[in-house]
Amino acid sequence: MRWWALSAVTLGTFMTYLDNNVGNVALPTIQRELNLTLSGLEWISASYILVFAGLMLVGGRLADVFGARRVFVSGLAVFTLASLAAGLATDGTALIAARAVQGIGAAFLTPTALSLISQIFPDPAERGRAVGIWSAAGALSMALGPVTGGFITENLQWGWIYLINVPIGVATIGLALWAVRPAFTRVRHRLDLPGLVSSTVALFALTFALIEGESRGWTSPEILAALGLFAAAALTFVLVEARSAEPMIDLSFFRVRIFSGGLASMGVWSFGVFGIYFFSALWLQNVLGFSPTQAGASFVPMALLMAVTALQSQRISALFGTARTVALGLAMMGVAIFMLSGVGADGGYGDVLPWFLLYGLGAGLLVSLTAVTLGAMPAGRSGVASGVLNVSREVFGLLGITVLGAILNGRQSGSTQPPLLAFLDAYQFTLIIAAAIVMLGVPVALLTLRTPRKQPQAASPELVGSAN
Incomplete structure (x- = not known):
């Protein structure tokens, strides 16, 4: 029964990750059919991630009060219904709104996954294997998402990239209700409303400024106001969290070196993965002339290698240490991104594949971060810490x-070259910036993720493997 329960948790997480990846290949088609600008395309992804990140800690808190199983199933239901609305959307506004509601469902679903795995697998060794399977499923979604999205876009109506979530969601809800036991202790908690509001306002204001800055003008009143609102809301959030009895984010977490280093490393990884997937789908189709199916299939070897490496990442980390494993993974990603920037308009898949494979290998090595980062926290705090880790990723x-979209937009709009060459030049320049940012994570990992070689395994119930 425990492995059936893990299947339900993994399927739910897989569905949210798949949704992030399945739509990227369809972006050029959506742009044409809904007559959207590049900033409109960015909002399709950003609206989902914005709501997801803004409400994820709330989802974790609700799970503490009402039980992880109940919140997990509720999140699945919201996500499934919103997927139906997204698939039936006939204009950009409706699609962006539906994606935002999907973010609400994902915010309830995702933070409960690790909590449920901890409940289902109390033994640390079994939990390590379960986390590896769960992480590999997320990586596998990166393989299936693009190729599924490409096939649907080329052979069906693009709305089916969201409608496929509906049967998966219904089946997962049934499996979760049957296999996951509702074990929880009801605890009295207060919702940190000031922290929720200030963090959400800060994220929205920054996102609006970055996406709309190029089209509206970086010195326009709207963008300057958005940046000012971001600064004020971010400062308010820090002050509120420092004084709150039950903060959304306990700022004392950041004094734990391994936890802070893990967050920074995960953040750099996420920056690279999300940004590169989004813009590479446009590049493969608009510049290299791939069909949607071909573009989706191009990502499959990279994502499969990422999934395979993810399954072995705990063992590799135990042998060589998390610091060196994570640093190596980030270095591989940075080199791969930089080398992709050299592929010109006359390039083919043979020029792309080696660097996609190197990227997938490096990205998969970072899966060991989750267990080690949470293992650095005191007993009883891993649930909240996992929420912070998920928020950081999103x-x-x-x-x-x-x-990266703001950089690409700015470079492209300032170019006097033909549109195709302007986009290629902007994309290549953006990749160089992304590679530099990812490489910054290498020294961070080496300096912050080192632990004593003989660290006791029983120090924390969440710790799987050792690092040095």
Whole structure:
């Protein structure tokens, strides 16, 4: 029964990750059929990630009060219904709104996954295997998402990239209700409303400024106001969390070196993965002339290698240490991104594949971060810490799309070359910036993720493997 329960948790997480990847290949088609600008395309992804990240800690808190199983199933239901609305959308506004509601469902679903795995597998060794399977499923979604999205876009109506979530969601709800036991202790908690509001306002204001800055003008009143609102809301959030009895994010977490280093490393990883997937789908089709199916299939070897490496990442980390494993993974990603920037308009898949494979190998090595980062926290705090880790991943993923999008937009609009060459030049320049940012994570990992060689395994129930 435990493995059936893990299947339900993994399927739910797989569905949210698949949804992020399945739509990227369809972006050029959606742009044409709904007559959207590049910033409109960015909002399709950003609206989902923005709501997801803004409400994820709330989802974790609700799970503490009402039980992880109940919140998990509720999140699945919301996500499934919103997927139906997204698939039936006939204009950009309706699609962006539906994607935002999907973010609400994902925010309830995702933070409960690790909590449920901890409940289902109390033994640390079994939990390590379960986390590896769960992580590999997320990586596998990166393989199936693009190729599924490409096939649907080329052979069906693009709305089916979201409608496929409906039968998967219904089946997963049934499996979760049957296999996952509702074990929880009801605890009295207060919702940190000021923290929720200030963090959400800060994220929205920054996202709006980064996405709309190029089209509206970086010195326009709207963008300057958005940046000012971001600064004020971010400062308010820090002050509120420092004084709150039950903060959304306990700022004392960041004094734990391994936890802070893990967050930074995960953030850099997410920045690269989200940003590169989003813009490479446009590049493969608009510049290299791939069909949607071909573009989707191009990502499959990279994502499969990522999934295979993810399954072995705990063992590799135990042998060589998390610090060196994570640093190597980030270095591989950075080199791969930089080398992709050299592929010209006359390039083919043979020029792309080696660097996609190197990227997948490096990205898969970072899966060991989850267990080690949570293992550095005191007993009883791993649930909240996992929520912070998930938020970090999504926020940095959002920045990957918006920051790299702002750079690409700015470079492209300032070019006097033909549109195709302008996009290629902007994309290549953006990749160089992304590679530099990812490489910054290498020294961070080496300096912060080192632990004593003989660290006791029983120090924390969440720790799987050792690192040095």
